[in-house]
Amino acid sequence: MAVQKTSLDLTLKIWRQAGPDAAGRFETHEAKGIPDSASFLEMLDIVNERIITEGGDPVAFDHDCREGICGMCSLVINGMPHGPNRGVTTCQLHMRSFRSGDTIWIEPFRANAFPVIRDLAVDRRAFDRIVQAGGYVSVRTGSAPEANGLPVPKQDADAAFTAAACIGCGACVAACKNASAMLFVSAKVTHLNLLPQGKPEAQKRALSMVRAMDAEGFGNCTNQYECEAVCPKSISADYIRKLNRDYRNSSLADIAG
Amino acid sequence: MFSDSEAEARITDSRRRSDTPPDGAPSGPLASKWTRHKDTSKLISPANRRKYTIIVVGSGLAGAAAAATLSEQGYNVKCFCYQDSPRRAHSIAAQGGINAAKNYHNDGDSVHRLFYETIKGGDFRAREANVHRLAEVSALIIDQCVAQGVPFAREYGGLLANRSFGGTQVSRTFYAAGQTGQQLLLGAYQALSKEISNGGVKMYSRTEMLDLVTVDGHAKGVVVRDMVTGKISSHAGDAVLLCTGGYGNVFYLSTNAKGCNVTATWRAHKRGAYFANPCYTQIHPTCIPVSGAYQSKLTLMSESLRNDGRCWVPKRKEDCGKPPASIAEEDRDYYLERKYPSFGNLAPRDIASRAAKEQCDDGRGVGPGGLGVYLDFADSIKRLGRKAIEERYGNLFQMYEQITGENAYEQPMRIFPAVHYTMGGLWVDYNLMSNIPGLHVLGEANFSDHGANRLGASALMQGLADGYFVIPATLPNYLATQKPGAVSERDADFKRVEAEVNERTSKLLSINGKRSADSFHRELGLLIWDKCGMARTKEGLTEALRKIPALREEFWSNLRVPGSGDQFNPQLELAGRVADFLEFGELLCNDALQREESCGGHFRSEYQDEGEARRDDDQFSYVAAWEYTGDLSRPKLHKEWLEYQEVHFSTRSYR
Structure with missing residues (x-):
């Protein structure tokens, strides 16, 4: 060799x-x-x-x-x-x-x-605070049902896994001219909202994570797809479309009370 | 079922009295110990829990799981990590999977089987009651993770998929492609995030623990450095949980993250905690070989690859330089299949690593310096198709290509063993409490459940078992004896330790010598790898024990740490960690020297039968728990003799 x-x-x-x-x-x-x-x-x-x-x-x-x-x-x-x-x-x-x-x-x-x-080190704790706003399933340790009690279609599980591959590095933000964190947020929302375990909190999750993102000072998405191009885990910008849909539905539900 | 020769050698010698604290496991039948322990453990009432502050150091699987769960129960938790986010702890890099005795494959798995295989895999050097508990809670972990939304691999029917792993003959490993650790850690991180959001956990990232504070002999807090501002401060609590991982980076090159270090456990050791079995280090058989002197770390290729890859080297030395494809089938030595026909390529890690070393020592290694063996997927690709292999290991093949520039679908991977995991750690009892009351140690940081060798897919299991299920049940046994909030950061004990930490930091900055901390680390690592790596001898260890103190002396007189203490200063962080490795390395070699037998990851060349480890149960079936005496070269050995109730010692054979 x-x-x-x-x-x-x-x-x-x-x-x-x-x-x-x-x-x-x-x-x-x-x-x-x-x-x-x-x-x-x-x-x-x-x-x-x-x-x-x-x-x-x-x-x-x-x-x-x-x-x-x-x-x-x-x-x-x-x-x-x-x-x-x-x-x-x-x-x-x-x-x-x-x-x-x-x-x-x-x-x-x-x-x-x-x-x-x-020098080259930056503070990315804003990402942690976005996850803290709703990037989880509210399940207490010990209260989980038997793991195989709820079958999840393989294509949903695989799709959720692909979205969950995000490593939270922030390259998507660094590449975006608006410094938007939409790819990061959409990947987490997609991962959890696709799975039956994440459904009960799906609407609230999309709404509160997007609001947290805005509060941290990240910019808006203007569909340039630079984020997808630089993502080391090749997370798809399609998730942003899905997030926008979830966010719109949640906002309407929120307004309707 | 097992190919063990049941050469029973049960120890009945009553003269072997342990001089460690009692392990605290209840008596009675093994299978019901954990249930009985939980039934008789103390409880803290929900209203009182918020009065207790628990300090959790580390945010990997063990730390994040413990912090989240204790917060859910109502305790105040302070959690510390050196990374910029708790999501980056090195548990994230675990690839292959997590074991659980679910028996979803109906292939004969059970709690007992997982227990027995773990004890046997650990070469009969682990504590029986702890391992049984681990096997018992394994199934609950999978339930918990699935409920959190961990996207495990699934079958077409929508149920969870499993694969097999080294050292077992059943399919009990749950996985998420080659990113199982990542997905489990994100599950724990998200649970932690939920609790941070609920106000139960206060998270301190980029904050490194530099010392343990004891008050009247009890662990009551830590001294930490804010790595951004450099500020050194104290945090008081009612109990301290160290979940700070292993010490593999003492070898410099390992599969650990660059930041992984021994500082938290070593500082605790110097404050009185026993360090147990440091010589049990795991060398993982399937890593990408070293490519040059500048190399900063080694990259693991998941053991799961051995499900479909076959290890081989050329039969003839003169073939080693040839392209692998040009070497005919009959000229290849599939050495694992030859030596261990019943387990073949799935022989446990320690055995597979030594077998690879044997081939290379024999001059039949491949690649640069002859330090490599082939892991070949050609047969599996022919049998299952490239797509199936891609689905199983796609990310690993990609990673391999990034690092080596070679395509493993078209030519075999080159692999070589590398330091991966450390079975030794701080001594703990059945409650996971060290000999310092209040100091609890979880996950890889404790000496725990893996004996002298850890089986694949068991580290994730143990980290999460400790964090989600064991410590929440056992910690109240200590807390119930303590008045909450009894100590404060203003107490003299805290001020004293803070002053010592400040002094050490100033000293590191003021030496102003010529060598970088990294250069000392590399030198130490090479020495330890050479003398205390895959094969150890009395002579080599004695030499290392002579050289380490000298290197330490040079460190303290010729180190150069640029910059100051009151700024973000990665060189200062590194210097502090290397200083501790330079002390710890000596204990590692001392432990390897006193253990005059070969078992699991500890192989003493003097004690072997034609390359197979020769264990000595009569003399060495104990946990070696070391006490710091104030003299680094003269640690005091305490022995916990392992008493087996159900398991009989047998020769570990995978032939």
Whole structure:
């Protein structure tokens, strides 16, 4: 098995920002001899290691599982949240996707609802607060019926699973010119509202999660589908249509009392 | 049914007296212990529950499930996690599934069978009563998760689907494609979110526990650092629950998330909690091999792949460099099928990992450095069609291609064992309480139920069992002895620990040496992997025990942590965690050194029969519970001798 051992020389333009209220700027770093089988975050590790050894200030960025599932890593790479490849997170992006001599622009996920903490790390707790507004089934531990007591058609279960694959990273917000969180909200509403277990609270869920989203300062959806294009889990923008329908029905029901 | 040779060697030696606290399980028949325990456990009345504050550290399956459930019951809960959201805890990365004794396949499964297989899978080094309880509550977990809207895989009739997993001969594993951990964690996270919204749980994300506070010998709070502002503060409560996961990152390279660390449990250990069986570490057989020195973590390929993939290496060394497709069928060694005909590719993890190492040691490994074996799906694709394989493992194949640039539908995967899970952890009794009253430990953080080796799909089961069903029933046994709200953050004990934490943080920042925390971590990891990894020897361990203190000394004199303490500073967080790994690593090696036998994930090369582990029940059928003495190189060993009521020791054979 021939394993290519090539390395890249890159110019990095990295966003540096000391805190939420500080002014930010791009800082240039030359990253030489980066192995092409390293991941993008391993490339940043190598850069940081050099900065530390030279007595400088390393770049702060969020990451954790480094296998594309926790949703902690972010980064806008050359203008694209999670970089140039479809259906992957930044931590799964590998340097073989770049060429030696490339200049790479690295920025945080930008949105009013995601304030910068430092450099490339942002605060995404707004997503947690949206889930707290209704992204759950109100079932108390211990009160559940026998699991097979309620059959769920396979196509519904599969569709709910596909929507539930969202990792809550916020790339959809970072890609949207309106910084809308509709893809995130619609995925959760679709997951739960499709299942019989989620039906009793379906209307209330759609209404209160959308209201929470608005209150957090996320923008409106204007059907550009940038969110779908950058989603590392390829969540479909069709869910937004479904959410709009659920929201309209819930609003009417709400007005009608 | 089992191929065990029933070589009974029941221990009757009355001289073996345990010197750990009593395990607290009720006497009487095994199968009714848990019911009897619940019936006689103390209760806190609903009106009084809100007077108690419970501190939950960690928001993975165990932590989120416990925090949500205790809040539902009316307690005040404070929950802490180091990630930016509780939804990101590393339980999320578990792929394959969760076991439950539902017997939906009518294939002979039962609570007893799950119990027995877990004890046997753990190589007879787990506590019988705890494991039986785990098997009993397993079915309730599935009910609970389904009710929460966890989208498990289903059959065409609309009922839940199952698959089999290593170490078992029944189909009892529930799954959601290769994202079971994610879906279960989101279920628990949503339950937690519901309780945050109801006001029962106050959530502190990006907040790291840096020490445990004891008052009159009882765990009454924690000192934490706000990772955004750097502020160090105390939180007082009536009980502390550590749900902080395992210590696999002591090896640097593991399948754990980068942030996973031993700090919470290690700090508790240094405050008096016994650390049990640290040498029981699980090396997972199916991970993507290392590709270079810059490597920051290893990626697991779910064990469920072994349902349809066949492990092989070339029979001849000279074939190892050839493209796999060019190696004829008769020139391939399907070593697991050859060595373990009755379990084949579904041999348990420890056995499959060692078998892979054996082939590579024999010079028949494939890929860079000869550190890999093939996991081949060609036969299954031929039999079931590519679509069926895609449906079962699509996301895993995709992940594999992202990392390696290779298409596993067209050529076999290359895999190699990697550190994945740690069976050891803080010692707990039947109530999940450590030897420090009030300090409870759940999930992977405790030494618990897996003995010397954990079976696949049992970690999710244990984390959720502890969080949803065990601790809500057992915690009142402690709380009922305590006057609620008796301590406050203003007390001298809190101020003292806070000052110590501040001092340690300042020290890390002031060394101003030349090396990064990461470089020390890598060096420690390589040493531990080399001397205390898949095979251990007295000589190697002794060498590691000599080198670790020296490395620790260099750390404290040559570390460089840029930035300050009052800012978001990932390097400072890392330095604190590496400092603790540098201490913990020594205990790990000490434990491996004293256990002069091979069992489960602990393989001492001196104790084997032609590659098969040689257990020594006479000498070593105990839990090794270590006490911190103030001298890192001289921990004190306490022994809890395992007494089996129903199970008889037998040689664990999967042949």
